[in-house]
Amino acid sequence: MEEINQLKAQLDLMQAALDHINQGFTVFDRDLRLVAWNRGLYDMLDMPKDIVKRGSHLEAFIRVNAERGEYGAGDIEGKIARRIERAKLFEPHYFERIRPNGQIIAVSGTPLPQGGFVTIYSDVTEERRRQETLEQTVAERSRALQQSEDWLRLVTDNIPALIAYLSPGPVFRFANRRYAEWFGQSVTSIAGRGAKEVVGAELFGELEPHIERAFSGNAVSYEYQRERPDGTNAFMRSTLIPDMTKDGRTLGIFVLSLDATDQKQAEAALVQSQRMDAVGKLTGGLAHDFNNLLAIIMGNLLSLNRAETPIARTDLDRKVAPMLDAAQRGSDLIERLLAFSRGKAIDPQVVALADILTSAKTLLEGSLPSSIDLKLDANDNHIAALIDPTQMETVLINLAFNARDAMPDGGVLSVSLSEADLGTGEAEKLGVAPGHYALVSVRDTGIGMDQETRLKIFEPFFTTKSFGTGSGLGLSTVYGFIHQSGGAIDVQSAPGAGTCFSIYLPFTQCVSGPGNASEPSSWDETLKGEGELILLAEDDPSVAQAVTDQLQRLGYSVLQAESAEDAKNLALTLPDIKCLLSDIIMPGQLNGLALARSIRKDRPDLGIALMTGYTDWSALAGKQASCEFTVLAKPFSDMQLAETITHVLSSANGTDGS
Missing domain, CATH: 3.30.450.20 (PAS domain)
Structure with missing residues (x-):
């Protein structure tokens, strides 16, 4: 129980x-x-x-x-x-x-x-109701998210910019319509594909260092050039922004690219405008130099013309030597001026800064008043920078003319070149990275500037000059070029104490100093000809006769052609002709370059050399990067002509390995 x-x-x-x-x-x-x-x-x-x-x-x-x-x-x-x-x-x-x-x-x-x-x-009533509410909320948020994505897609597809997102790999996770079409893709086909596959191996090799730097957590800006489907070049300016977590991990990078082609063209036009403005200022002083050179030539020629008796060889040499020297100086001066005026807007290259300063000094010497003492201290030929040399000359000439205007009663303009190490504090103040820099200083003893003026001088259209005498763009162009080159410019000035512009450019070691080939002091007898027949194509009779005389003095026989068409017929019908020497710029259907290319097809054994007195002839080469023939710049000496003819004859005979 x-x-x-x-x-x-x-x-x-x-x-x-x-x-x-x-x-x-x-x-x-x-x-x-x-x-x-x-x-x-x-x-x-x-x-x-x-x-x-x-x-x-x-x-x-x-x-x-x-x-x-x-x-x-x-x-x-x-x-x-x-x-x-x-x-x-x-x-x-x-x-x-x-x-x-x-x-x-x-x-x-x-x-x-x-x-x-x-x-x-x-x-499970409450549980199912909560689940239903949750599902409804998720559905509503999904619809809202989809709507947001649609709006985002609508906005980004209509922004005049290329927008994308890269995840590690790098792999495209998003691209707007413009970005996808730029690389021949659609917004769906580009997603999930590797960057190298999309942009191509060659361009990716150029962009990869920037992408890697962005994935390491740095905002990066850079420019690159790409050929459009129609064959024209486009300049793109891109910014990469890392997508980072609070603990410092980089999840991906945002890409923003803008077509900077129009801006590049505008910059080029502005630079060329500033350059031609400087050329205009230079020509007044250069005219004085040329008048002096012409006075030397004309004075000696008149003296020779008035001689009633035969002139002794020593007296002839005494009068001819300064004429030859004056002609060479005039040729060099014109070459520098033309090179400066036609310089490319953007052509960065590693150049020795001492060369640029010396060239600018040559251009300025005749354009500054005698009351201004121009001093140059640039003896270190190993200090170089990656810059556009012609734009750098423009910078120096702009600063020199500003200094001239600041010294109406004369003074001293000093240009110097040195090296400088910028610490963290100095670099931050200048807006550049700490490191080793080339320093170009332009100092004058002029009237100076007050602080208010000094703070405004780099602003576009700001000028202290009277209306109509200054555009206000000179120093703003200087500022833009220096910063585009990765450098900085600083100005120190005070009323009555003069002004000093300090230009800092990232230092680059120049492997070798400047070395301009000079005329040999003695004649090389091995360069003389042995009666070879030279075909000369030159449309100016006086020049043709002068070059004929030079060739005959060198031991060659000369046959003159009246036109390019005549030269072509002679070259193809007379096998005794060993070399063609043709001017590049000639009237008619064929210019000298086209003539040389046409003859080379049928006579590969013929030595060919070209000559020109016009420095901007390269556009005639078409899409070729350079002319395939030896080009001789007018005027030229007997030695230069002899070396050129000897070289092309040796090349045609297969005895010259150069």
């Missing part, structure tokens, strides 16, 4: 525990009769308590649900029968049922080893 009481107490304890579970619980035996349950069965499912007792058949429970419409409308007996048949299979099952009151019940049945099954009833 005591054991029965203990068992009953244990069952009551177990039942109390089951009644505290917030789920319904039933156990049906193999005959589908109720064996055990908890209070959640009738609390959750509203089951009548008179059927919730041991021995009640499953059918009674199903009938209650069917009669109150929990299985939907229709044949009640059929619904009951089908559910009883499924229950007899004793298979694991799970389903959710929505009651007429909106309550959602999850039913989970597990079969027992000896037959029958245990069923758990869970009220």
